[in-house]
Amino acid sequence: MKTNYIFDLFTYHPDLFKACPYVDNAYPMADESYLHNYPFKITYLFDLKKLPHWDTDTFDFISIPAGIPQLSFKEKQLEYFPQEEDKAGEFDVVLNTSRTWPSRSWAPENWQRLADTLTAKGLRVAVVGKDVVSKADHMEKLCFALKGCTNLINKLSLDQTFFTIRKSKVFVSCQNGLSVLAGATDTRIVVLDMSIEWSKRAIYRYENPHHKISYVKGKCDLYCGEANACPLPHNNGSFKCIPEYERVAAAVSDALAAA
Template identity: 60%
Template structure:
């Protein structure tokens, strides 16, 4: 039945919002052609040119309440419905909506820039995002990796943004690195995406920019964490491993804990975070495979 549907995307995570786009695309296919979707989210910039929604608004529960008085509502991110950390993010969004699991083809990520591409080209682009202990590679390791790449004659840039997360009550930082072009906090989201798209390789922990990279054809090395990698894997060309390497640490439990390792024998250190040697080896392997290194 035609009408207006308000899509409420209640997540501060940019990656989660990007994972919602394939679900919205699927909804667009199964609803009546003249149905109008109005999206309410914390990241309206992600959806400025999204062809699957007609209205794009910043999430405000007061505005949603007024809208819901006359229109249908669908919530795309319900932490009470399913265990988010224990399953694929697209499935977490799509199953509670009653449309089941999306196929690998349907999980293809998309991004819709509105700015002209003004980005520079680099051999390697790094995102040094530092958040929770279980999802952070220490800055010393990032600097060692940057030094290793620069010493091989490669151009390296650092992208990211320092943000305050209200829901997590923490500062999320992306430190600059010596010897690298510092683009932290200097690029719009469109230009960040273009910079990743032009790079020979993108290296990041699993986070929003790793998902953004999944909308490009760029080779990626993604550092593992306390949540099993396939649950947040980017799907390109119907594969979670298309031009992507997920570097694991030593722990295989994937507990989902973010602040302190629950294993007493680990003394609080998250062994799911990979070592410098593992990450460097994966990075060099990708660069050699792509012809950037002999």
């Protein structure tokens, strides 16, 4: 709801806020000398000197404290304001097969098995995502297509990805940026909760991090966050924190039944 106040936002991603009804203007982040001469009162939401996440490609702003202890769950709720016209197709289930660190990636054969199960039921399934090279750790973060599914990898803008997820009944993903984007929709979400404890990446809807969201974890409660150096024995890259196929498939089935 607009007010008589002027609310200008300085951010490293001003394009994300062009359609936001709560912001009058969104500008690229300027240097401090300019900000000090800005004619209005300035409130810093993040101390970038202490939290330099803006310099990476995976800015998880939901899990970073904003430095304002009075923020409620409702005020943390994610919103996304697309600028493009909705041109997305409609699917029953949308999958994001993104592979990153071994302890945070589901095996390709599990994704294909899930896709086969869903398409065998006559469900329309699409795969979304984008291949990127992380500036932070120089890691290739890749998605892979699945047989029998519509391949939309590297074919959609962020807005069209948002529309595609929003139109689906269920969205399935690991803990990553698209699971956060999905939180701005009302679609049911299944998050593969691996080496990062779920509450650190909680998606708040209606002040409830479990509203239409299922966090499916493996058989490890350490949540060490390790990329390659798991403190527990594992075989051939199989980490205990990675959820088994049966648990994920059951969560997807329950989400579809409730959709």
